[in-house]
Amino acid sequence: MGHLVKIPGFALEGVEFRPGAADRRINGISLSDESIVVNETEYLQKVAGVGKFYASDGRYVEYLAEEGADPEWVHLYLNGQVLVALLHQRRIINFHASSFSHEGKGVIVLGDTGAGKTSLTVAFAMNDSRYLSDDLTPVVFRKAVPHIWSFNRKIKLRPDSLGQLSISNERLTEAEAGTGKMYLHPDRKPEEFHQLDVILKIETGEVEDPAFSELSPSEKFTILRSGICSWEILAGMPSTEKAYLQQLVRIIERVHFVRVVRPAGIRIVEMKDAVRNYLESGY
Secondary structure, eight states, X not given: OOOOOOOTTOOOSSOEEEETOOOOOOSSOSEEOSSEEXXXXXXXXXXXXXXXXXXXXXXXXXXXXXXXXXXXXXXXXXXXIIHHHHHHHTTOOEESOEEEEETTEEEEEEESTTSSHHHHHHHHHTTTOEEEESSOEEEEEETTEEEEEEOOOOEEEOHHHXXXXXXXXXXXXXXXXXXXXXXXXXXXXXXXXXXXXXXXXXXXXXXXXXXXXXXXXXXXXXXXXXXXXXXXXXXXXXXXXXXXXXXXXXXHHHSEEEEEEEXXXXXXXXXXXXXXXXXXXTO
8 A cells, every 4th residue: 555645635535545446346337437436435547647546435535647647647547537426426416517605695507517606606605695616516514404515726817708708817727738727726614514595507699799698406406417527427335315305305495596597708708797696686
């Protein structure tokens, strides 16, 4: 076994990392394909050109980088898919979403890649709102009330978004080679939990201005279900999937949910102003 190491930017406490020990066999396999093997408590992933990653019991991680692999890509997988696997093993539901707090309201922003989740969140965070998380947002329940668990993860932005947001280069570092993106490093804050009040689902459509509409319970459920990070591996974690279905129902019962269709060419500040006006309207 390799020695214990510290992974830069890793969000979860109480996780032990060991490099050079990911040649594992998993018994009682529930799900497997060419790159992933899963059961209720173990996760094994092989990534060509990067390495092998193993997570178990929500607490232990082993990884074996391929010779010549870019360390930044190894850390990307550890802070991405492996982190998600650990959260699933702890039965902490987590969404491919960004989040912020505006005037005391905890807001999660869902949407497909390129919908504008990150840029909207950063626009709010730069105007007296509180940044909570980017790309990955866990939700925990405190006295049966859903709360956003703030991870304060670094924020990956496209060059066009950086230009619109006028972010100075001093706050940026280059993201992984080949992505063409930059990382914005937020001020690190202590672990926080914010009550979840609003879920925004952003879509792009043929509209002149952002259009807000309510959703049926079945639409909410479908959108939330598909927004779970690495939801496909839950097919190999039936007990976790059952627990998540119950959590989704509780979120839908307690949280205001709205779809926002935006024009494709809308500027970030205009989108932020439309969402801010909606949030401050009382719906």
